[in-house]
């Protein structure tokens with residue numbers, strides 16, 4: 001380059017290249033949520049494992065997690081913020097404080113012709129996945145939340161919580177007698193109750209896998225990882241030429257935090273990392289895929305107070321067994337990643353995802 005062409009490059013071409021990279025829209029989005037995974041949870045993973053997949057993310061942001069009226073959020077309000085782009089009250093599932101449904105990134109993805117999927121280690125009617133696909137003012141109404149899975153054309157559902165879809169043995173009301181699995185079958189879903197059956201599913205199937213009655217067994221008590229489940233979901237979603245939106249939740253990271261159980265916490269973080277690795281490997285291989293990792297809140301005021309220099313034998317302590325208001329990380333890799341740097345409220349994660357899927361999407365100021 002002579003001096004003149006170099007000048008043209010720096011003045012005209014380089015800014016447009018940077019602009020294009022920052023505003024590039026991904027074809028596929030994989031959103032991974034570590035429930036309760038505050039920054040120190042990530043610190044522990046990175047200190048313990050030199051090759052932690054968290055190190056592969058090139059853009060990092062920090063999200064403020066408070067709900068609309070409470071400094072300390074629960075999973076329902078935080079997942080609603082991420083799923084809809086609006087803050088709400090604790091316990092509300094994709095619903096505003098006037099009981100209006102809040103439109104979710106999953107509903108919009110379906111409208112745009114993307115395939116959609118959720119993979120969780122808790123119940124699929126749990127607050128986090130529920131906020132992406134259903135609407136309710138009370139996260140505990142799991143039977144009603146289960147019914148709403150029939151209202152959306154989600155393509156892959158993998159997790160626990162079978163008992164909310166099957167007739168209950170001790171029926172207290174007519175509702176308990178409803179067999180939602182029959183209705184799911186008539187909607188074209190293949191139903192799976194164990195990992196081996198799911199493993200044999202073919203890529204064109206619509207999948208509904210209810211792998212346990214409640215949450216899945218903790219990771220050390222099952223012979224498949226969240227990464228294995230994520231791979232299976234990708235097998236079903238990746239063929240769509242318009243792309244897909246997949247949400248993966250490491251639900252039991254939070255449960256370990258509430259229990260103040262260090263071994264449980266570290267093994268669930270390892271399990272979550274298997275999914276991170278699968279997602280980022282997929283994005284590297286296929287391109288056109290944004291991988292986002294975040295959390296709904298921190299649990300337990302967890303901190304690392306001692307340990308050996310190589311990260312072995314970490315001494316981990318908890319302040320209490322509740323959620324806290326600490327920042328959570330937002331780790332981004334792929335087209336559009338630059339949007340996720342900085343410090344911002346968690347509902348902006350949802351807004352950024354809406355805009356990456358659909359540049360013309362407008363938010364109303366009514367909520």
Ligand SMILES: [Zn+2]
Pocket residue numbers: 036075254255258299323
């Ligand atoms: Zn919790």
